[in-house]
Amino acid sequence: MDKLGFYPEQMQALDNMMWQPNGLIIVAGPTGSGKTTTLYSMMMKLASPEKKMMSVEDPVEYMLTGVNQVQVNKKAGLTFEAALRSFLRHDPDIIMREMARSLDPKATARLRAVLQFDFPDGRRHYRLSVDKGVC
Numbered sequence: 674m675d676k677l678g679f680y681p682e683q684m685q686a687l688d689n690m691m692w693q694p695n696g697l698i699i700v701a702g703p704t705g706s707g708k709t710t711t712l713y714s715m716m717m718k719l720a721s722p723e724k725k726m727m728s729v730e731d732p733v734e735y736m737l738t739g740v741n742q743v744q745v746n747k748k749a750g751l752t753f754e755a756a757l758r759s760f761l762r763h764d765p766d767i768i769m770r771e772m773a774r775s776l777d778p779k780a781t782a783r784l785r786a787v788l789q790f791d792f793p794d795g796r797r798h799y800r801l802s803v804d805k806g807v808c
Contacts, residue, residue, distance in 0.1 A: 674714045677707060691715055709734055712769055716740055719767060728769035729756035740769075 679687065690698055698715075700708045713735055720726060720739040728737075731745035731753070743756050753770060760768055 674711075674718055677711055677714060687715075691719060709771065712771065713737065716767070716769055724766040725763065726767045726769075727760045727763070727765045728771070729753050729760070730769075730771045 674684070674688075677684075687698075690696065700711050702708050716726060716728070716737055720737065722739065724739075726737075726740045728740055728742045729745065730742060733742045733744045736742065743751070745751055745753060745756070757768070757770065
């Protein structure tokens with residue numbers, strides 16, 4: 674990750690956020706700015722046998738060891754939203770969802786609810802954390 678071109682303060686802030694027990698990190702920027710490279714670098718740094726990591730992508734650009742990667746297939750009904758619903762049944766530690774530009778408003782509301790409230794069985798509690806200062 675040190676080769677991504679972040680300033681030291683930005684790298685420290687990103688590193689601090691990556692290791693939080695819960696939250697949401699959004700990587701945004703123009704085409705070719707390194708969003709996917711940044712996400713893959715973060716996933717590689719966080720990967721461990723103890724973590725259940727999942728990603729939904731269109732397309733899968735790099736194969737990552739230790740990450741269950743799913744490629745969108747709209748013809749088969751495998752959308753970003755369908756993959757996210759399926760992922761949540763598997764109790765993941767980390768989810769990477771690439772390209773959020775076309776997320777259905779209902780799916781956005783469901784994802785927001787999952788991030789903010791307890792599951793009915795009380796297994797997990799998610800909160801939405803927004804941390805300013807990375808970029």
